[in-house]
Amino acid sequence: MFQKNITAIVFFICISLCSTVSAQIDTVRINVDGLTCSSCSKAVEQKLLQVFFVKSVVMNLNRNEATVLIDFSQQIDWNVLAKAVYDAGFSVGSFKVPACYKLKNKFNGGDCSTQYIYIHEAVPVPVQDTYTLVGKFFMDKKSYANWKKSRPEIASKVYATTVYYYY
Amino acid sequence: MRTTILCGLFLILFRLTATAQELFPHAEPASTVPKGISGFRFFYDRYKEQSSARIKESYHLRYMLGITSKWTVMSTLGISNHHYNTFPTDILKYFFNHHLKTYPPAGFAVEGINVYSKYRFLTMDNYHRHLRMAVFAQGNKSFVAHDSAEPSLMNDNSGYGGGIITTFLIERLGTSLTAGYIHPLLYTQKDIDIRFQSGDALYLEFSTGYRVWPLEYEKYSDLNINLYAEFTWKQYGKAVVQQNGQTIDFAQYAVLNPYTYKELIGGSYVDGRFSVQFISNSNSRIDLGVTLALKNRSYNYWAPMFSLQYQTYLYGKKKSRKK
Numbered sequence: 001m002f003q004k005n006i007t008a009i010v011f012f013i014c015i016s017l018c019s020t021v022s023a024q025i026d027t028v029r030i031n032v033d034g035l036t037c038s039s040c041s042k043a044v045e046q047k048l049l050q051v052f053f054v055k056s057v058v059m060n061l062n063r064n065e066a067t068v069l070i071d072f073s074q075q076i077d078w079n080v081l082a083k084a085v086y087d088a089g090f091s092v093g094s095f096k097v098p099a100c101y102k103l104k105n106k107f108n109g110g111d112c113s114t115q116y117i118y119i120h121e122a123v124p125v126p127v128q129d130t131y132t133l134v135g136k137f138f139m140d141k142k143s144y145a146n147w148k149k150s151r152p153e154i155a156s157k158v159y160a161t162t163v164y165y166y167y
Numbered sequence: 168m169r170t171t172i173l174c175g176l177f178l179i180l181f182r183l184t185a186t187a188q189e190l191f192p193h194a195e196p197a198s199t200v201p202k203g204i205s206g207f208r209f210f211y212d213r214y215k216e217q218s219s220a221r222i223k224e225s226y227h228l229r230y231m232l233g234i235t236s237k238w239t240v241m242s243t244l245g246i247s248n249h250h251y252n253t254f255p256t257d258i259l260k261y262f263f264n265h266h267l268k269t270y271p272p273a274g275f276a277v278e279g280i281n282v283y284s285k286y287r288f289l290t291m292d293n294y295h296r297h298l299r300m301a302v303f304a305q306g307n308k309s310f311v312a313h314d315s316a317e318p319s320l321m322n323d324n325s326g327y328g329g330g331i332i333t334t335f336l337i338e339r340l341g342t343s344l345t346a347g348y349i350h351p352l353l354y355t356q357k358d359i360d361i362r363f364q365s366g367d368a369l370y371l372e373f374s375t376g377y378r379v380w381p382l383e384y385e386k387y388s389d390l391n392i393n394l395y396a397e398f399t400w401k402q403y404g405k406a407v408v409q410q411n412g413q414t415i416d417f418a419q420y421a422v423l424n425p426y427t428y429k430e431l432i433g434g435s436y437v438d439g440r441f442s443v444q445f446i447s448n449s450n451s452r453i454d455l456g457v458t459l460a461l462k463n464r465s466y467n468y469w470a471p472m473f474s475l476q477y478q479t480y481l482y483g484k485k486k487s488r489k490k
Contacts, residue, residue: 034292061384091292
């Protein structure tokens with residue numbers, strides 16, 4: 001059963017291979033592709049810190065992963081966070097957010113289940129700490145292309161919220 | 168022999184590369200400055216003009232700005248004692264003798280302003296690797312009288328140029344290839360009715376780098392030490408010098424003044440720049456390098472040329488939270 005939210009088109013897919021590491025409920029984890037040096041990581045960290053709903057960022061300089069502490073008292077838009085990575089000159093490899101049931105009413109002041117759409121085949125929704133977002137700017141190009149091929153009926157409904165992502 | 172040793176050193180470095188570094192001291196990589204971020208680079212070059220035993224120095228200050236995540240612009244101001252502001256009245260005496268000890272030396276002058284624009288049009292990012300391509304265009308306004316056939320848009324000649332950059336990093340290997348073109352504009356000086364046209368140039372720059380320290384990152388403040396080897400092949404046309412409407416044929420002076428002749432005819436050369444880079448706090452960096460002539464030579468400088476550079480980025484303030 002799917003619900004489509006006009007204001008925040010964020011799809012999530014529950015992947016059985018999602019990390020088993022239990023994440024803090026206030027953090028998102030972003031794998032950044034293209035990073036090759038600590039200076040590059042610093043540029044990504046600085047751009048993420050400029051996002052107003054980000055409290056802090058911890059970059060793993062060897063695994064190229066950003067752990068971002070979110071201020072859920074602010075209006076959250078994951079697209080803004082992904083854009084910060086692209087503005088730094090790099091790409092999002094994967095984007096993991098806290099599971100909706102853990103956020104409860106913290107996500108944009110309401111029930112986040114109305115703003116996330118679960119599109120995996122498994123029913124009911126598996127209970128996990130994090131979910132991985134799917135979308136053109138939340139995953140690497142190859143993964144996105146493969147996902148579009150595997151779920152064309154869903155992929156056709158996915159669209160970016162803002163045109164400026166089409167760099 | 169020197170070429171063999173240096174090429175062998177390069178190949179050893181090639182095989183020993185750890186995580187790749189593309190912060191090349193000389194060539195621009197295809198990567199761009201992050202959007203909204205600005206930075207400064209100061210660079211200093213120094214060499215001994217062996218024919219006169221004079222020390223030639225140049226100072227450059229560059230400002231860089233990321234307009235978008237894919238578009239970077241830069242402007243560089245240069246000051247040096249390489250050139251005279253204008254050609255003197257006795258032009259032949261100048262060309263034959265300006266590089267000798269007996270000729271009055273050039274003082275320091277503002278050489279020119281270079282403007283450079285780079286756009287990254289291909290981005291293929293993956294874990295610890297990327298392939299990127301960018302196109303660039305540049306122009307320079309010179310305030311001095313450049314006096315050799317080889318053109319340069321780093322403040323020497325007024326002119327324009329452009330090219331394409333391909334940067335490829337995969338795990339332990341980082342390389343970049345730049346193909347470029349330079350078209351110098353005609354230099355004219357009315358008081359002595361002289362027209363000086365440097366030749367057009369094509370060039371290729373091949374750069375590679377690797378990190379020797381740290382072996383694995385622990386924190387941003389880890390001191391980064393990187394080694395670079397960069398090679399330039401450049402080919403340029405001959406200079407055309409005219410005074411009072413007559414072309415001066417410097418070929419007739421090839422035997423008596425071989426330096427002047429070689430400085431003004433077309434040519435090509437390969438030089439290599441070898442640098443060590445120190446990065447502090449994953450932001451500011453200092454590069455120390457030496458440029459050597461590997462095959463033939465450039466007449467725009469004398470090898471060895473020593474370089475010192477300092478660069479840092481200025482990151483903006485955090486946006487205040489909405490209330």
